[in-house]
Every structure is written in structure tokens, then in C-alpha cells.
Amino acid sequence: MNKLAASAKGAYLIAITPFAENGALDLASTDRMVDFYLAKGASGLTILGILGEATKLTAEESKLFTQQVLQRVNGRVPVVVGASSAGFAPMRELTQSVMALGASGVMIAPPASVRTDDQIVAYFDMVNETLGSDVPWVLQDHPVSTGVQMSTGVILRIIKNSPTCVMLKHEDAPGLAKLSAIRAASDRGDARRVAILTGNGGGLFLPEELTRGADGAMTGFAYPEMMVDVITAHAAGEIEKAHDIFDAYLPLARYEQQPGIGLAVRKHIMAQRGVIACATLRKPGLQLSNSDMADITRLTERQTRRLQELQ
Numbered sequence: 573m574n575k576l577a578a579s580a581k582g583a584y585l586i587a588i589t590p591f592a593e594n595g596a597l598d599l600a601s602t603d604r605m606v607d608f609y610l611a612k613g614a615s616g617l618t619i620l621g622i623l624g625e626a627t628k629l630t631a632e633e634s635k636l637f638t639q640q641v642l643q644r645v646n647g648r649v650p651v652v653v654g655a656s657s658a659g660f661a662p663m664r665e666l667t668q669s670v671m672a673l674g675a676s677g678v679m680i681a682p683p684a685s686v687r688t689d690d691q692i693v694a695y696f697d698m699v700n701e702t703l704g705s706d707v708p709w710v711l712q713d714h715p716v717s718t719g720v721q722m723s724t725g726v727i728l729r730i731i732k733n734s735p736t737c738v739m740l741k742h743e744d745a746p747g748l749a750k751l752s753a754i755r756a757a758s759d760r761g762d763a764r765r766v767a768i769l770t771g772n773g774g775g776l777f778l779p780e781e782l783t784r785g786a787d788g789a790m791t792g793f794a795y796p797e798m799m800v801d802v803i804t805a806h807a808a809g810e811i812e813k814a815h816d817i818f819d820a821y822l823p824l825a826r827y828e829q830q831p832g833i834g835l836a837v838r839k840h841i842m843a844q845r846g847v848i849a850c851a852t853l854r855k856p857g858l859q860l861s862n863s864d865m866a867d868i869t870r871l872t873e874r875q876t877r878r879l880q881e882l883q
Contacts, residue, residue, distance in 0.1 A: 574650045576677035576708040578738040580767040582615025583799040584652065586792035588839060589624045589637060591852040597633055599640050601848040606644040608847045613800035615788065617645065618679065620654040622717055623792055623835050628854040631662070635669050642674045650676035652710055652790075658683055660702045667703055677708035679741060682720040689726050696730045696737075708736050710790075714743035714771065724753045728763050741790050743771035748784050755785030773829040775799050776822075779815050782806045793825055794841035795875075820878040824871045833858045837868060 587609065590601035609617060619641050620626040620634055629637065638653055645651055653670040655678035657663040667678050680703075686695045696711070703709055711730060715721050722730075722744075731737055742751050751768065758765035769790035770781040778789055779802060789799045798821040805814035828837045836858050839851040851860075860868075 574647050574674075574676050576616075576650050576652060576710070576738055578764075578766045580616065580650065580739055580769070581787040583613065583788055583796065583803055584616035584618050584650075584769055584790040585609045585612075585614045585796045585799070586621045586623055586771075586790060587617050587619045587641070588792065588835070588842065588848070589619075589626075589629070589854075590848040591625075591850075591854055593850050593852055595852065595854050597629075597637060598849055599636075602637065602640045603644050605842075605847050606641055608842075608845075609796060610645070610648060612797045613804075614649055614796065616650040616652065616676070616790075617641065618652040618654070618790055621679070621792075622654075622714075623838070624654065625835070625854055625857075626654055631666070634666065635673070638670045638675065639673050647674070652677050652679050654679045656681045656683075656712070660698060663699075664702050667707060671707055677710060677738070678703065679710040679712050681712035681714060681718050682722065684719045686720060689723065689729075692720065692722055692726055693729050693733065697733055700734050700736065703736065705736060708738045709734075710739040710741050711737050712741040712743065713747075714741070716743070716745075724750050724757075727754060728757055731764055731766055737766060739767040739769060741771055742768050742781070742786065745772050745777070747772070748777065748780055751781060751784045751786060759785075773834075774825040775802070775818075776825060776829060778802050779806065779811075779818050782814070783811070792838065793821070794828060794838045794845070795821055795824070798825070816882055820875060820882060824868075824875050827867065827871055833860070833864070836860050837864070840865065841868060841872070 590598040592598045653675045655667045686692045757763040767787045769788045770786045771791040774793040802814045843851040
């Protein structure tokens with residue numbers, strides 16, 4: 573098994589979940605999607621995340637989709653599975669099943685029910701007990717979706733208490749100061765070093781986050797090569813090139829990050845790129861208008877021209 577480790581870096585792409593027009597899982601498109609992500613240079617994949625429509629899947633569908641992805645990946649890159657749950661029993665059940673299938677680790681976010689610092693730390697103490705000593709896991713810090721604010725101090729306490737927490741998915745915004753503080757703590761030796769991969773809406777602050785000490789990105793975008801190319805350029809010390817690449821994709825990335833409709837935009841583009849058979853969202857889900865699709869066409873055409881200018 574390709575277990576997740578604190579040395580992880582690069583672009584861990586958040587995968588969508590392809591559906592057929594009737595709402596059923598589309599496993600053929602799942603295979604094409606995995607091939608697409610790997611061809612674009614993914615360092616790892618993350619499935620059953622917020623934009624993977626995980627809450628719309630049954631438990632059996634979650635296992636089936638995970639199995640399909642893992643079989644197609646065939647150990648080439650780590651695969652992280654979202655396992656957040658309101659209760660510890662379903663968290664344990666899903667974790668055990670996906671790890672048995674060959675997942676590299678799981679990702680856990682705090683529930684909205686925890687509010688104080690001590691409650692948050694105590695919750696993750698119970699996560700450690702639930703997952704056991706052999707399961708590497710990712711701490712997801714995404715206050716927009718969870719409603720839970722985790723300070724720098726709280727995150728460092730969780731990491732100290734959690735030997736198998738090997739990665740922080742940093743998605744707080746504004747959060748650059750928090751990212752800097754967490755990385756500085758590990759650089760000083762005041763905290764154990766874990767990988768920090770950033771989300772923040774398709775990587776909207778990716779160049780700055782890399783400069784602040786992030787090891788890469790864990791997020792999604794219909795053009796995942798943007799994250800891969802920005803991270804590669806930055807790691808090579810080509811900071812201005814990284815910003816130029818990022819700037820070329822930014823208008824479309826921004827458009828894709830509209831609340832409520834962003835996933836529909838992403839799936840529409842990925843269907844246009846031939847990655848998935850259709851852009852179906854499982855209900856409830858918003859549909860794009862003709863005006864939306866015209867916007868996307870204009871933005872992608874401008875993006876193509878700008879990228880050609882950079883060559």
C-alpha cells in the first residue's frame with residue numbers, strides 16, 4: 573500500500589464523481605478521469621471530498637467508487653479518501669473499508685458541533701482512537717464548509733496529539749499568516765513537521781501559499797495542469813514563471829469558484845475536454861444557463877491565447 577506520509581508534496585487533485593444522465597455512477601468516466609489526472613501530472617488524488625458530492629452517495633456507492641479509482645490508479649500515486657462523518661461508527665466503517673481496498677489515508681474535518689478550542693482538540697483525540705494507529709490521516713481546515721474556526725495553536729495541539737496525522741489541508745482564508753505560523757513552528761522544531769497542502773478554491777492563492785511554505789495543493793480545477801505547472805515552476809525557483817502561469821488561468825479559476833454553481837462549471841468543462849461523458853450533478857444541483865456556457869467559452873478561449881503567448 574502506498575501510505576500517505578508527512579513528506580507528501582505536489583498536486584493532490586480533488587476528484588469529481590462522474591454520474592450518468594440518470595444519476596447513476598459512471599464508472600467508465602471514472603476510469604477516464606483517473607487517466608486524465610495522472611496524465612496531467614497529479615502527485616496524488618483525493619476522492620469523496622466536498623466537491624466530490626460525497627454526501628449524495630450511499631455507503632455502498634462510496635465503496636464502489638473508491639474501489640474503481642484505486643483499481644485504475646493501481647498504486648501509481650497515493651489516494652486519500654474523505655471520511656468525515658457526524659458519528660464515529662460510520663467514520664470507522666468507511667475508513668476500514670477503504671484502507672482494506674488500498675487507500676493511502678483518509679481526510680477528516682471537524683463537525684459543526686465543536687466550538688471551543690478544547691472541544692476541537694478533544695474531538696480529534698477521539699478521531700485518533702477511532703482510526704487507530706495504522707491509518708495516516710489529513711486534518712482538513714475549511715471553516716467555510718464546517719463553520720469551525722481552528723486557530724494556529726489548536727492545529728499545533730492536534731498535530732502534537734496525533735502521531736498519524738501527516739498532513740494539513742489548509743483552506744482558511746484569509747489564512748496566509750496561519751500557514752506561515754504553522755510552518756515556522758515546525759522549522760523551529762517547536763512542532764512536528766507535517767505536509768501542508770492548500771485548497772482555497774481551485775488554488776486562488778497558490779503562488780503566495782507556496783512562498784509561505786506550503787508543500788503543494790490539494791484542490792480541484794477543470795484545468796488541473798495549472799496546479800501542477802505552478803508547483804513545478806515554483807519548486808524550480810522560477811517564481812515569476814509560476815505567477816505568470818497562474819495568472820493565465822486565474823479568470824477561469826475565479827469563475828469556477830462561484831458559490832453554488834462552481835461544480836457545475838467544472839463538470840461542464842471536463843465534459844467538454846472529453847474526460848467525462850456528461851456534466852450531470854446528482855440532485856440537488858444547479859444547472860448552467862446558456863449565458864453561463866457562453867461565459868465559459870469566452871474565458872477558455874482567452875486562457876488558451878494567453879498560454880500560447882507564454883510559450
